[in-house]
Amino acid sequence: MASLHPPPSPPILYSFESPNELSENLAAFIVRAQKEAVDKKGRFTVALSGGSLPKQLNKLIDNPAVKWDKWQVFFADERCVPLDHEDSNYNLCRKELFSKVSIPKQNIHHIDVSLLDDLEELADAYEKALISEFAQKDSARFPVFDLILLGIGPDGHTCSLFPEHPLLTEEDRWVAYIEDSPKPPPKRITLTFPVLNHALRVVFIAAGEGKADILSTIIDNPQAGLPASRVTPSHPGQVYWYVDNAASAKVKYHKSEFKL
Numbered sequence: 001m002a003s004l005h006p007p008p009s010p011p012i013l014y015s016f017e018s019p020n021e022l023s024e025n026l027a028a029f030i031v032r033a034q035k036e037a038v039d040k041k042g043r044f045t046v047a048l049s050g051g052s053l054p055k056q057l058n059k060l061i062d063n064p065a066v067k068w069d070k071w072q073v074f075f076a077d078e079r080c081v082p083l084d085h086e087d088s089n090y091n092l093c094r095k096e097l098f099s100k101v102s103i104p105k106q107n108i109h110h111i112d113v114s115l116l117d118d119l120e121e122l123a124d125a126y127e128k129a130l131i132s133e134f135a136q137k138d139s140a141r142f143p144v145f146d147l148i149l150l151g152i153g154p155d156g157h158t159c160s161l162f163p164e165h166p167l168l169t170e171e172d173r174w175v176a177y178i179e180d181s182p183k184p185p186p187k188r189i190t191l192t193f194p195v196l197n198h199a200l201r202v203v204f205i206a207a208g209e210g211k212a213d214i215l216s217t218i219i220d221n222p223q224a225g226l227p228a229s230r231v232t233p234s235h236p237g238q239v240y241w242y243v244d245n246a247a248s249a250k251v252k253y254h255k256s257e258f259k260l
């Protein structure tokens with residue numbers, strides 16, 4: 001019998017000459033996603049990562065098409081440290097983006113640092129922040145982000161979902177915590193696969209030859225089951241890869257031509 005649910009769409013891979021060209025085209029894509037979301041629902045829900053990602057959003061700054069007051073910003077993962085700590089993903093995004101644009105403070109949903117001593121409470125509180133943004137306005141079992149922006153680590157991790165970690169099998173929670181991250185700092189919270197796999201658009205961003213080996217494993221060999229390969233949003237969700245040619249040098253998968 002035919003399934004009622006179409007299978008996830010294959011990823012779309014765009015590869016650009018340089019990190020600069022990557023950032024420009026990524027900005028154009030984000031602006032289009034924002035317009036679609038705002039026209040439809042009056043708001044744009046985005047999850048940001050830390051690492052190398054925030055810098056690559058630089059072409060959004062000073063772009064008059066960006067309606068910052070419509071953005072509702074969450075974190076795809078966060079390190080459980082104070083907000084002004086050098087390991088904080090919030091702090092990194094603040095330096096690279098928030099301090100340069102005008103997102104209303106109440107629309108940037110960071111962790112509650114008064115709960116840093118109790119990670120279960122902290123993850124629960126973050127999940128509640130997601131529930132109040134999504135569950136009251138949409139009626140889905142899991143939040144449906146308009147856009148989730150992700151990075152990849154050299155071991156194939158994404159968010160704070162690390163290879164072979166028990167969290168890879170989480171099916172119910174929206175936000176989970178870990179205390180044993182193989183990459184420091186050890187204590188983190190993360191969106192789970194059910195959340196990633198209900199998003200409308202998930203974009204992985206990677207630049208530089210240091211990402212070349214892991215990128216080819218994630219994209220060309222998804223059966224290896226690395227965390228980034230497990231991001232396969234259900235219909236009508238779509239995974240995109242925005243990478244530069246140095247990062248995609250070893251990838252055999254078909255590269256699409258970028259068109260807006």
Ligand SMILES: O=C1O[C@H](COP(=O)(O)O)[C@@H](O)[C@H](O)[C@H]1O
Nearest residue numbers: 049050051052053151152153159
């Ligand atoms: O620890 C983390 O690492 C990943 C990848 O970082 P990158 O520097 O290799 O881009 C990042 O996406 C995640 O948010 C962060 O907590």
